[in-house]
Amino acid sequence: MTPRVVFPNKVLPYLLVAPQLAITLVFFYWPAGQAFYQSMLRQDPFGLRTKFVWFANFRKVLADPAYLNSIKVTVVFSLATAIVAMCVALLLAVMAEKVVRGKGLYRTLLIWPYAVAPAIAGMLWLFLFNPSIGSLAYMLRSFGIAWDPLLNGTHAMILLVSAAAWKQISYNFLFFVAGLQAVPKALIEAAAMDGAGETKRFWTIVFPLLAPTTFFLLVVNTVYALFDTFGIVHAVTGGGPGKTTETLVYKVYNDGFVNLILGDSAAQSVILMVIVISLTAIQFRYVERKVHYG
Amino acid sequence: MIGQSPLRTVIAHAVLILGILIVAFPIYYTFVASTQTLQTILRPPLPLLPGDQFWNNYTEALFGGVGRIGGVSVGRLLLNTTVMALGIAVGKIFISILSAYAIVFFRFPLRMTFFWLIFITLMLPVEVRILPTYKVMVDLGMIDTYAGLIIPLIASATATLLFRQFFMTIPGELVEAARVDGAGPWRFFFDILLPLSRTNIAALFVILFIYGWTQYLWPLLVTNSSNMNTIVIALRKMVSFADADTQWHLVMVTAMLAIVPPILVVVLMQRWFVRGLVDSEK
Numbered sequence: 054m055t056p057r058v059v060f061p062n063k064v065l066p067y068l069l070v071a072p073q074l075a076i077t078l079v080f081f082y083w084p085a086g087q088a089f090y091q092s093m094l095r096q097d098p099f100g101l102r103t104k105f106v107w108f109a110n111f112r113k114v115l116a117d118p119a120y121l122n123s124i125k126v127t128v129v130f131s132l133a134t135a136i137v138a139m140c141v142a143l144l145l146a147v148m149a150e151k152v153v154r155g156k157g158l159y160r161t162l163l164i165w166p167y168a169v170a171p172a173i174a175g176m177l178w179l180f181l182f183n184p185s186i187g188s189l190a191y192m193l194r195s196f197g198i199a200w201d202p203l204l205n206g207t208h209a210m211i212l213l214v215s216a217a218a219w220k221q222i223s224y225n226f227l228f229f230v231a232g233l234q235a236v237p238k239a240l241i242e243a244a245a246m247d248g249a250g251e252t253k254r255f256w257t258i259v260f261p262l263l264a265p266t267t268f269f270l271l272v273v274n275t276v277y278a279l280f281d282t283f284g285i286v287h288a289v290t291g292g293g294p295g296k297t298t299e300t301l302v303y304k305v306y307n308d309g310f311v312n313l314i315l316g317d318s319a320a321q322s323v324i325l326m327v328i329v330i331s332l333t334a335i336q337f338r339y340v341e342r343k344v345h346y347g
Numbered sequence: 348m349i350g351q352s353p354l355r356t357v358i359a360h361a362v363l364i365l366g367i368l369i370v371a372f373p374i375y376y377t378f379v380a381s382t383q384t385l386q387t388i389l390r391p392p393l394p395l396l397p398g399d400q401f402w403n404n405y406t407e408a409l410f411g412g413v414g415r416i417g418g419v420s421v422g423r424l425l426l427n428t429t430v431m432a433l434g435i436a437v438g439k440i441f442i443s444i445l446s447a448y449a450i451v452f453f454r455f456p457l458r459m460t461f462f463w464l465i466f467i468t469l470m471l472p473v474e475v476r477i478l479p480t481y482k483v484m485v486d487l488g489m490i491d492t493y494a495g496l497i498i499p500l501i502a503s504a505t506a507t508l509l510f511r512q513f514f515m516t517i518p519g520e521l522v523e524a525a526r527v528d529g530a531g532p533w534r535f536f537f538d539i540l541l542p543l544s545r546t547n548i549a550a551l552f553v554i555l556f557i558y559g560w561t562q563y564l565w566p567l568l569v570t571n572s573s574n575m576n577t578i579v580i581a582l583r584k585m586v587s588f589a590d591a592d593t594q595w596h597l598v599m600v601t602a603m604l605a606i607v608p609p610i611l612v613v614v615l616m617q618r619w620f621v622r623g624l625v626d627s628e629k
Contacts, residue, residue: 087479284563
């Protein structure tokens with residue numbers, strides 16, 4: 054890159070970055086540092102004395118069956134949400150590619166759940182499926198299914214995954230449509246001339262070429278399921294019944310604000326930070342690859 | 348273009364319509380429920396067409412004040428949420444465009460240090476450091492204030508990176524020409540850079556508005572008084588599946604009022620929304 058033409062001012066640039074830097078330092082670096090420090094402290098039950106314990110909190114958290122359970126819950130929840138949301142979105146995007154008339158209308162009607170807050174999405178689904186007044190629960194029962202997400206952990210998980218995936222379909226749909234449009238038409242026509250049917254063309258040409266989009270969406274959806282769905286869990290199940298739907302973020306909140314076990318909660322925060330940083334690193338590697346070969 | 352049998356086109360339309368039904372049904376159903384009496388809602392299954400209580404329910408929720416959330420009217424909740432969403436959108440765009448401007452168009456000691464300090468925040472959402480951030484809020488006396496709802500959420504790098512990327516594509520000749528004509532940095536910023544960034548600003552605005560409107564964890568933590576609740580939090584407080592006195596018809600009205608504004612923003616500003624979504628993930 055040629056050296057940029059710049060303005061010669063000496064003081065002005067500092068004033069320009071000052072607001073963002075100040076906010077970042079006060080509301081990001083200071084608390085993040087606190088989280089690291091807290092994660093190595095332990096308070097007695099009355100909050101009177103605090104002791105520096107190095108990594109004991111981490112050892113305790115990682116050995117805690119409740120934490121391991123919540124890792125399992127989170128993995129199941131995130132993968133299920135990502136897979137359901139992506140499969141439905143891909144199917145809809147492929148169909149939307151085939152349609153000539155009404156494309157714009159379909160897109161408009163498919164993107165609005167993006168604007169619904171996750172917590173509200175959860176509550177709407179719970180309204181539909183709650184055992185006492187939900188109309189769809191009523192239908193399930195009339196089919197003879199003993200549906201009760203408030204008591205049955207598996208049912209609760211299915212409800213959470215549906216609500217979380219429902220909200221994410223629009224996002225994935227938009228990206229898959231963009232990805233499909235980037236597939237060269239000449240390749241598809243050539244395959245058609247060689248006698249490949251539509252299904253075969255999709256799996257041998259279109260789907261492999263969509264791989265970068267798919268991978269990117271997998272990361273984004275996992276991050277979404279990890280963090281943005283706190284509202285769904287909190288509003289719909291509160292981690293229950295039992296601890297069958299207690300995700301990692303929910304546990305950080307629960308241990309920190311409800312049970313007030315500060316050291317454990319901070320240690321969990323730090324573990325979460327490590328997870329996010331690795332996911333972001335993966336995402337950036339992918340972006341780099343796109344730049345090189347795209 | 349490859350020809351396609353009419354049957355396949357019909358199937359495509361059918362699948363899309365089915366998809367739209369799944370996607371739209373919960374929202375439509377909420378609307379239906381918001382126009383029914385409480386008694387109708389409590390006896391499933393609910394009719395599929397709107398009832399006749401539209402006017403009664405909406406006026407009661409908007410002006411009556413709902414008991415369970417401390418007698419605060421839905422109007423007040425909408426105001427809080429709007430202030431929060433607008434504050435986050437405008438605030439984040441404001442601080443990001445300034446710092447991106449400084450980082451691209453000036454050379455000064457510590458420039459790259461600042462850039463990295465900001466860049467790292469990209470990786471860590473507020474959810475992973477809730478407890479210590481909450482403590483900072485308490486220490487600064489920002490609980491139950493609009494500033495407390497807004498400012499911690501604008502400490503993130505996405506918008507800065509987006510503006511930086513865009514500014515780097517602006518040719519140096521433009522800056523040179525402006526300088527030759529005697530324009531200072533402020534003149535350049537307002538007369539050239541801002542007009543050029545219009546679409547980027549619009550796109551970011553839509554994304555950030557939605558982001559602010561749909562926040563849950565943060566408003567849950569920093570608001571204690573029901574006067575300062577956002578509509579999403581208030582909605583959660585109104586609902587109780589365990590006991591029978593949840594005012595479902597009012598809950599449904601509140602839910603409608605909570606989802607319609609951001610949906611309108613997405614649908615009416617669709618072009619910028621799609622652009623903002625795709626751009627901000629690059």
